[in-house]
Amino acid sequence: MMRKTLLAGLTLFVVLLVAACNTAPAPSDPQTLTPAASVSTAPTVDLSAEIAALKAGDTAAAIAGLEKILANTPTSAEAHLLLGQAYYRADQKDKAEKEFLAAFSLNPVAALPLETEDADEWLKVGNAHASLAQLDEALAAYQTVLKIKPDKAAAYTNIGVVYYQAGQFDEAVQQMQKALEIDPTDAETYYMLGATYVQQKKLDEAEKSFNQAIELKSDLAAAYTGLGNVQLANKKFEEAVATLQKATTLQPDQAEAWLALGQAYAAQGHKSEASQALNQCVQFSQPGPLRARCEQDLQNLGTP
Numbered sequence: 001m002m003r004k005t006l007l008a009g010l011t012l013f014v015v016l017l018v019a020a021c022n023t024a025p026a027p028s029d030p031q032t033l034t035p036a037a038s039v040s041t042a043p044t045v046d047l048s049a050e051i052a053a054l055k056a057g058d059t060a061a062a063i064a065g066l067e068k069i070l071a072n073t074p075t076s077a078e079a080h081l082l083l084g085q086a087y088y089r090a091d092q093k094d095k096a097e098k099e100f101l102a103a104f105s106l107n108p109v110a111a112l113p114l115e116t117e118d119a120d121e122w123l124k125v126g127n128a129h130a131s132l133a134q135l136d137e138a139l140a141a142y143q144t145v146l147k148i149k150p151d152k153a154a155a156y157t158n159i160g161v162v163y164y165q166a167g168q169f170d171e172a173v174q175q176m177q178k179a180l181e182i183d184p185t186d187a188e189t190y191y192m193l194g195a196t197y198v199q200q201k202k203l204d205e206a207e208k209s210f211n212q213a214i215e216l217k218s219d220l221a222a223a224y225t226g227l228g229n230v231q232l233a234n235k236k237f238e239e240a241v242a243t244l245q246k247a248t249t250l251q252p253d254q255a256e257a258w259l260a261l262g263q264a265y266a267a268q269g270h271k272s273e274a275s276q277a278l279n280q281c282v283q284f285s286q287p288g289p290l291r292a293r294c295e296q297d298l299q300n301l302g303t304p
């Protein structure tokens with residue numbers, strides 16, 4: 001089974017990790033579907049030779065031709081898209097992803113120049129849209145996946161992520177539950193489900209989902225962070241400390257886990273340990289709300 005590789009952030013300092021090899025990221029805050037995006041005004045380019053090369057299976061010729069086109073017309077969304085499709089067929093998936101991102105940054109509604117019935121390719125397309133917060137386009141791509149392969153669990157998970165991004169948590173839960181009906185062994189989708197329950201303030205359900213994720217994948221750091229946050233919210237401070245220590249051991253640069261660990265120590269009155277954890281949070285976080293929260297909690301401890 002192909003696995004997804006995505007980490008992203010949720011509110012309440014719960015780290016969001018999605019399930020299997022082609023997964024869409026989620027931003028920190030829910031947002032409405034499809035923010036406005038600029039559309040490229042690049043002149044139309046002739047891609048017929050490169051499309052013919054791809055249809056004939058000559059990916060090398062197509063890639064060479066498209067690289068030349070983009071050297072002269074770097075703002076052609078269609079050329080970037082076709083180059084992404086060429087890289088995908090050459091099994092250079094990382095390069096394909098970069099080209100899809102470049103294309104949809106220029107034109108969110110650009111259509112694939114080469115028709116495809118490859119469900120995983122459409123997942124890549126959807127993920128590129130989701131990475132750019134183009135939620136309507138991402139949703140359409142994932143729905144195309146399901147038309148091609150109705151039992152593709154990853155598509156349901158990713159649709160759930162889109163709904164999560166849009167703040168539609170009930171719909172997100174429904175989609176993740178559908179994914180788990182198809183693949184009940186997917187730890188990351190259980191984590192996603194738990195993270196969504198957190199947003200609904202359904203902490204008992206969240207705890208069960210995080211524990212299920214850990215049972216299935218004992219090294220899933222994000223699930224320990226999620227579970228630790230739930231234990232912290234339920235004032236189970238000793239349990240939270242143990243869980244969050246495991247999270248930071250598995251992923252030492254996870255600032256969210258250090259923040260929650262510092263808060264759990266502070267709630268127990270362990271000021272020195274709290275200070276150490278919160279300083280780790282500051283070290284591993286980027287400038288922004290998370291680091292500001294770590295610094296504020298340090299200030300509340302009376303610690304520089």
